[in-house]
Amino acid sequence: xxxxxxxxxxxxxxxxCSVFNSPSxxxxxxxxxxxxxxxxxxxxxxxxxxxxxxxxAAAFGGEKVDPNYKFHFLRDSIVENxxxxxxxxxESTIEKSMTLAKIDGEWKVNIDSKK
Numbered sequence: 483x484x485x486x487x488x489x490x491x492x493x494x495x496x497x498x499c500s501v502f503n504s505p506s507x508x509x510x511x512x513x514x515x516x517x518x519x520x521x522x523x524x525x526x527x528x529x530x531x532x533x534x535x536x537x538x539a540a541a542f543g544g545e546k547v548d549p550n551y552k553f554h555f556l557r558d559s560i561v562e563n564x565x566x567x568x569x570x571x572x573e574s575t576i577e578k579s580m581t582l583a584k585i586d587g588e589w590k591v592n593i594d595s596k597k
Contacts, residue, residue, distance in 0.1 A: 505565035505582045508589045510553040513571070513580075517551030528591040529583060535593050548572075565589060 508527050515524035521540050525533040539545065556568040556577065563584040568577055583592040 503588055505558050505560060505567050505589045506555045506569075508582060509567040509569065509580045509591060510555065512591045513553045513569075514551060516545065517548045519545075519547040528593070529585065532591055532593040 512524050512527035515521075515527065516536070521536050524536055528536070550572070552572050554570045556570065558568065559566045565582040565584070567580045567582065569580070570577060581592050581594070582589045584590075
């Protein structure tokens with residue numbers, strides 16, 4: 483009985499970890515941190531290259547801080563190690579998308595600065 487309990491707890495913990503590191507969850511945490519002006523926190527959820535883009539933006543004054551920012555997840559599309567998260571912000575109905583890459587088993591926001 484004790485072994486069954488331990489297996490059940492382990493399975494729940496694994497499921498919880500996959501939810502916390504889902505593309506939609508990572509995209510939301512990244513977006514909220516950026517909107518709140520928390521660059522260092524946002525860098526936890528993005529690739530190294532995207533972190534450099536954030537640093538560059540911050541050096542030029544960054545984006546306007548929005549303490550009431552709301553991220554509304556619509557859907558995602560995952561193909562191997564790339565995910566596309568579709569969302570709206572605040573009260574807008576304009577659909578946006580964000581690309582994430584799976585690096586070492588974790589989803590990271592990947593903004594291509596060449597676009």
